[in-house]
Amino acid sequence: MRLCSIASGSSGNCIYTGSENTHLLIDAGISAKKVEAGLKKLEVEGKDLQGLLITHEHSDHIRGVGILARRYGLPIYATKKTIGRMKAMKTLGKVDESLYHVIRADKKFWIGDVEVHPFSISHDAAEPVAYRFACKEKSAAVATDMGVYTDYIVEHLKGLDVLLLEANHDIRMLQAGPYPYPLKQRILGECGHLSNESAGQLLCRVLHDQMKKIYLGHLSKENNYAELAYETVKLEIQLGPVKYGPGDFDIQVAKRDECSGICEW
Numbered sequence: 001m002r003l004c005s006i007a008s009g010s011s012g013n014c015i016y017t018g019s020e021n022t023h024l025l026i027d028a029g030i031s032a033k034k035v036e037a038g039l040k041k042l043e044v045e046g047k048d049l050q051g052l053l054i055t056h057e058h059s060d061h062i063r064g065v066g067i068l069a070r071r072y073g074l075p076i077y078a079t080k081k082t083i084g085r086m087k088a089m090k091t092l093g094k095v096d097e098s099l100y101h102v103i104r105a106d107k108k109f110w111i112g113d114v115e116v117h118p119f120s121i122s123h124d125a126a127e128p129v130a131y132r133f134a135c136k137e138k139s140a141a142v143a144t145d146m147g148v149y150t151d152y153i154v155e156h157l158k159g160l161d162v163l164l165l166e167a168n169h170d171i172r173m174l175q176a177g178p179y180p181y182p183l184k185q186r187i188l189g190e191c192g193h194l195s196n197e198s199a200g201q202l203l204c205r206v207l208h209d210q211m212k213k214i215y216l217g218h219l220s221k222e223n224n225y226a227e228l229a230y231e232t233v234k235l236e237i238q239l240g241p242v243k244y245g246p247g248d249f250d251i252q253v254a255k256r257d258e259c260s261g262i263c264e265w
Contacts, residue, residue, distance in 0.1 A: 001114075001138045002264045003162050006030070006038030008144075008217035009256030012060050015142050015164060015217075016042060019135045022112030025052045026131055026142045028064040032071065035064055038259050046072045051111040053118075054078035055145060056125035057085040066092035069099050077101045077111075079118070081127035105129050119156045122147045124191040132156055138265060140164075144218040147192040149202045157206045162263050164215040164254065165203065167233060168193035169223040177223055193218070196229045200236020207237070207244050213263040217254040226253040 006014040012030035016023070016039065023044050028035055036046055052074050055061055065086070068074050070093070078086065080102045086092060087100075103109065105120040105127075113136075118129040123145040130143040130153075141157055144166035157163060174184055174195075187193050194202070199216060216229050230253050234246035254260045 001133070001135050001140060001161070002042070002262060003140050003164065003213075004038070004042055004262040005164060005215055005217060005254035005260040006035060007257055008164070008215070008219070008254035008260070010060060010168070010218065010220045010222075011256060012063060013144065013218060014038065014064070016044070017114075017133055017140055017142070019113055022050055022114045022135070023048045024111060024114065024133075025049060027055055027061040028052060028068055029058075029060040029062060030064055032064045032067040035068060041259050042262060046074075049074055052076050053116065053131055054082055054086070055121075055130060055142075056123060056128035057082050057089070058125060058145075059091070062086060062089075062092065066095055069095050073099065075099055075101055077103050077116070079103055079105065079127035079129060082125070085126045103129075117156070119153070121145060121153065122150075122191055124186065130156070132160070144194075146194050147190040149194065149198065154202065154205045157202070159208065160206065160211065161265055162213045162215075163206070163211070164217045165199055166194040166218040167196045167199035167216040167224070167229040167253075168218050169195050169220045170228055170232065171195050171197065174220075174223040179222070187223075193220070196224065196232035197236060199229075200233040201240065203233065204237060204240035204242045207242055207249065211249055212265050214249055214251045215254045215260065216251065219253065219256065221256065229253055
């Protein structure tokens with residue numbers, strides 16, 4: 001399997017994962033041109049894609065969906081309510097009805113040789129999900145835009161080889177920053193975003209000996225920066241009730257506007 005963050009941040013998100021035979025995108029919240037440039041680095045073309053998996057309908061996750069779907073006849077997988085919201089958005093343009101495929105949380109399905117397992121997350125969207133993937137005995141997950149994590153989410157993130165996890169904001173930066181109070185409360189709330197500290201605490205519950213790579217993603221441009229997210233998560237692991245230290249794992253912050261390192265396993 002392979003996983004690569006083409007873009008990950010509050011201004012736009014697009015993640016690639018797949019196998020030798022199957023090529024998938026999770027979200028397309030950047031321009032189609034940037035998506036194609038990212039795919040080129042993976043030696044994948046738009047016509048090679050077999051599915052576009054949508055987590056939710058916010059613009060930083062679907063900005064490029066309409067163009068990609070029309071250009072490549074790309075199937076779009078999303079929950080029923082998410083599709084309903086997307087269809088109501090004029091910014092996507094007209095998308096052929098046949099390209100939409102309704103999925104349900106905790107109902108697994110296959111695209112090519114990759115098993116896809118959507119699971120529910122807590123976010124202020126219509127019907128948001130995160131995704132877990134498996135091919136043979138290899139696995140990965142992309143889990144962002146979560147206000148809180150629960151035992152249910154922890155169970156879906158156990159036993160992974162590779163995980164891209166949200167580390168959206170530093171709580172103190174957010175509280176002292178320029179955002180209006182209602183927006184701060186939204187981000188900090190149960191349907192908002194995961195802080196650096198929460199990301200580290202969640203990781204402590206899913207780390208295991210065979211984990212190969214951790215990406216920290218969806219960083220806020222205004223309320224976080226890469227070094228802070230990285231050091232905070234490492235500290236949570238160091239202080240957490242686990243037998244591991246932060247140096248035991250390959251942890252990388254996914255870049256906001258360009259491809260991060262490709263993980264292949």
